[in-house]
Amino acid sequence: MNAETISRVPVALTIAGSDSGGGAGIQADLRTFAFHCVHGTSAITCVTAQNTLGVARVDAMSPEAVAAQIQAVVEDIGVQAAKTGMLLNQGIIATVAQQVETLGINNLVVDPVMVSRTGAQLIDDNAIKTLRQQLIPLAAIITPNRYEAQILSGLPINTLDDMRAAAQVIHRNLKAKAVLVKGGGMQGNARGVDIWFDGQHLETLTTKQVDTKNTHGTGCTLSAAIASNLAKGQNLHQAVTQAKEYVTTALTYSLNIGQGQGPVGHFFQLLQNDG
Numbered sequence: 314m315n316a317e318t319i320s321r322v323p324v325a326l327t328i329a330g331s332d333s334g335g336g337a338g339i340q341a342d343l344r345t346f347a348f349h350c351v352h353g354t355s356a357i358t359c360v361t362a363q364n365t366l367g368v369a370r371v372d373a374m375s376p377e378a379v380a381a382q383i384q385a386v387v388e389d390i391g392v393q394a395a396k397t398g399m400l401l402n403q404g405i406i407a408t409v410a411q412q413v414e415t416l417g418i419n420n421l422v423v424d425p426v427m428v429s430r431t432g433a434q435l436i437d438d439n440a441i442k443t444l445r446q447q448l449i450p451l452a453a454i455i456t457p458n459r460y461e462a463q464i465l466s467g468l469p470i471n472t473l474d475d476m477r478a479a480a481q482v483i484h485r486n487l488k489a490k491a492v493l494v495k496g497g498g499m500q501g502n503a504r505g506v507d508i509w510f511d512g513q514h515l516e517t518l519t520t521k522q523v524d525t526k527n528t529h530g531t532g533c534t535l536s537a538a539i540a541s542n543l544a545k546g547q548n549l550h551q552a553v554t555q556a557k558e559y560v561t562t563a564l565t566y567s568l569n570i571g572q573g574q575g576p577v578g579h580f581f582q583l584l585q586n587d588g
């Protein structure tokens with residue numbers, strides 16, 4: 314049989330942490346890239362001992378090790394888009410920002426992982442400062458959840474109008490080119506509704522609301538899907554709306570495994586279609 318090699322494949326890079334439970338972080342990102350037929354590369358920032366119930370332990374990589382992974386990928390393979398997830402500390406954030414600039418990485422999606430869905434702060438105040446000052450200005454889009462948007466804007470968020478106000482403040486004050494405030498942590502009808510602002514258009518992105526407790530990894534999956542779509546050449550708005558559709562499908566096929574919040578099902582729709 315002749316080998317059919319594929320030489321023109323979009324490449325995306327995830328700079329994020331490992332989730333031993335396989336629901337979020339690097340593991341979710343690489344599955345999302347694969348679903349989109351994008352070759353996935355990775356720079357691991359930290360290793361979490363984690364399951365559906367929570368995070369038991371986090372071990373950070375050195376900033377030098379993170380920089381070397383990014384450099385190895387970009388210098389040889391090249392990337393059309395990248396995303397950042399859990400960057401953990403100030404040293405890693407500053408290094409990632411420097412590498413993005415030096416290596417000229419475009420189409421950067423920054424998921425500013427700072428606070429878990431339960432509202433617990435995951436990184437310290439110095440790290441947040443560096444994220445705001447050095448990394449966010451380099452992003453094509455940032456995708457804060459409700460709690461992260463509260464920190465970045467300084468505004469309380471309880472309603473869709475609060476999310477709209479926060480998106481505009483983050484755009485203006487942090488020089489973010491585009492902002493998507495995610496509503497997975499909202500209550501009632503606002504749950505699962507996202508707000509997009511690119512400096513000109515303020516839009517409410519709605520898909521169907523999925524009634525499930527298995528939402529682990531939704532944020533990682535969304536930002537990885539946006540990066541996948543950007544790597545394939547879509548414009549930012551299209552990349553975001555299609556990524557939101559993908560997350561909704563993955564939530565629809567979420568996995569009821571573990572005793573806590575199970576992960577979303579990145580490719581289980583394909584198995585259903587197979588009969």
Ligand SMILES: Nc1ncnc2c1ncn2[C@@H]1O[C@H](COP(=O)(O)OP(=O)(O)OP(=O)(O)O)[C@@H](O)[C@H]1O
Nearest residue numbers: 458495496497498505506522523530531532533535
């Ligand atoms: N129940 C739901 N129904 C529909 N969409 C949802 C639901 N929960 C989350 N989403 C969507 O999932 C995406 C991720 O948003 P979310 O606010 O959950 O991010 P996050 O808190 O960063 O996620 P993570 O749990 O991975 O930390 C958004 O597009 C959000 O609207």
Ligand SMILES: Cc1ncc(CO)c(N)n1
Nearest residue numbers: 330331332337338399530
């Ligand atoms: C490794 C990792 N990254 C991101 C998140 C946020 O969902 C998580 N729980 N774990």
